[in-house]
Amino acid sequence: MKNIKEFNLDDLKQELEALGEKKYRAEQIFKWIYVDKVKEFDEMTNLSLELRTKLKQNYTMCNFNILKKQESTDGTKKYLFDVLDGNAIETVLMQYHHGKTICVSSQIGCKMGCKFCASTGIKFIRSLTAGEIVEQILAVEQDIGDKISNVVFMGIGEPFDNYENVMKAIKIINNQKGLNIGARHISISTSGLVPMIYKFADEELQCTLSISLHATNDEKRSKMMPVNNKYNIKELMEACKYYIQKTNKRISFEYALAKDNNDNLEDAKELVKLLKGMLCHVNLIPINKIENGNYSKSSNENIIKFRDYLNDNGIVATIRRELGSDIDAACGQLRRKNLKSNK
Numbered sequence: 554m555k556n557i558k559e560f561n562l563d564d565l566k567q568e569l570e571a572l573g574e575k576k577y578r579a580e581q582i583f584k585w586i587y588v589d590k591v592k593e594f595d596e597m598t599n600l601s602l603e604l605r606t607k608l609k610q611n612y613t614m615c616n617f618n619i620l621k622k623q624e625s626t627d628g629t630k631k632y633l634f635d636v637l638d639g640n641a642i643e644t645v646l647m648q649y650h651h652g653k654t655i656c657v658s659s660q661i662g663c664k665m666g667c668k669f670c671a672s673t674g675i676k677f678i679r680s681l682t683a684g685e686i687v688e689q690i691l692a693v694e695q696d697i698g699d700k701i702s703n704v705v706f707m708g709i710g711e712p713f714d715n716y717e718n719v720m721k722a723i724k725i726i727n728n729q730k731g732l733n734i735g736a737r738h739i740s741i742s743t744s745g746l747v748p749m750i751y752k753f754a755d756e757e758l759q760c761t762l763s764i765s766l767h768a769t770n771d772e773k774r775s776k777m778m779p780v781n782n783k784y785n786i787k788e789l790m791e792a793c794k795y796y797i798q799k800t801n802k803r804i805s806f807e808y809a810l811a812k813d814n815n816d817n818l819e820d821a822k823e824l825v826k827l828l829k830g831m832l833c834h835v836n837l838i839p840i841n842k843i844e845n846g847n848y849s850k851s852s853n854e855n856i857i858k859f860r861d862y863l864n865d866n867g868i869v870a871t872i873r874r875e876l877g878s879d880i881d882a883a884c885g886q887l888r889r890k891n892l893k894s895n896k
C-alpha cells in the first residue's frame with residue numbers, strides 16, 4: 554500500500570481523481586494530516602465514510618513509533634523511530650531562541666564514511682522515502698504538541714545521495730497548506746557531492762546550503778572524508794562558486810574542529826585563503842568525542858582563537874552551541890547504542 558505522506562498536494566489531487574473523487578478532497582486530507590495532525594483516516598470527519606474506506610484500502614498513514622526518546626537538560630530531544638520495516642532512524646529536536654529546529658535523517662545508514670561521524674560503521678541500508686522524511690517532522694510535532702520552525706538535513710545520511718526524495722520532501726514541508734515551513738527555514742547539508750551541488754543550484758530554491766568542509770587541503774580532507782577522493786576541494790569550491798553566482802545565496806561551511814588535527818592557526822590561515830571573497834559563513838563545530846573515534850574535542854581556547862582569526866581576516870565565523878552533549882549529540886550515536894543494547 555502507498556504511504557499517503559509521499560504525495561505533495563498536486564500529486565494527491567491526481568490520486569483522488571484516480572479514485573473517482575473531487576480534487577478539493579485532497580486539500581481536506583492534506584489539512585487533516587499536516588495541520589490537524591491526525592493519525593488515522595477515521596479521524597478525518599468531514600470525509601464520507603465511503604471515501605475513508607477507500608483511503609484505508611489504498612493508503613497507509615505510515616505513523617512512526619517512538620522506540621526511544623532522550624531529553625537533554627538544555628531541552629534537546631533525540632528520537633529513535635521505528636520506520637515500520639524493522640529499521641530505525643534518528644531525529645533530533647533542538648530548541649533555539651528563534652524556534653524549534655528539527656534535524657532529520659535522509660537515509661538509513663550512510664555510504665560516505667566520514668571518519669569523525671558516529672554513523673560510520675552503521676552499514677548503509679537504504680534511502681528514506683519523501684514520506685518517511687516528512688513523517689519525522691510530523692511525529693515530533695505530534696509528540697511535543699507544537700510546531701517546528703526550522704528543518705535541517707543534517708541527521709544520518711547524505712541528502713544529496715537521496716536527491717529526488719529530499720527534493721520531493723521539501724515540496725511537502727514547504728507547502729503553505731501543509732507543514733508550511735518556509736524554504737528559508739530549510740537547510741541542506743552535504744559532504745560535497747559536486748554534481749548535485751550544481752543540480753541544486755539550478756533548482757533556485759530559497760533553502761540554505763551547508764557544505765561539510767572540515768579541512769582546507771586535499772590530504773587532510775581525504776583522511777577525514779573519503780568523498781574528497783572523488784570530488785576534491787578545487788572541484789568543490791568551483792561548484793560552491795557556481796551555486797553562489799546562480800542563487801546569490803550565502804553558503805554555510807561547516808568546520809568541525811578536532812584537536813591537533815585541523816584546529817591550529819595554520820589551518821585557520823588556509824581556510825581564510827580558500828574562502829576569501831566568497832559569500833559565505835563558517836560554522837565552527839566543537840567535535841563531539843565518539844566511541845572508538847580517532848578525533849577528540851579541541852580546547853575552548855583553540856576554538857575561540859580559530860574563530861577570532863577568521864573574523865579578523867574577513868570571514869564571518871561563529872561557534873555552534875553544543876546542544877544535547879549529555880545525550881550523545883554526534884549523529885548516529887543514539888542509534889548505535891540502542892542497536893548494541895539490543896544485541
Ligand code: SF4
Nearest residue numbers: 663665666667670710
Ligand atoms: S557526517 Fe553525514 S555524510 Fe558523513 S558519514 Fe556521517 S551522516 Fe554520512
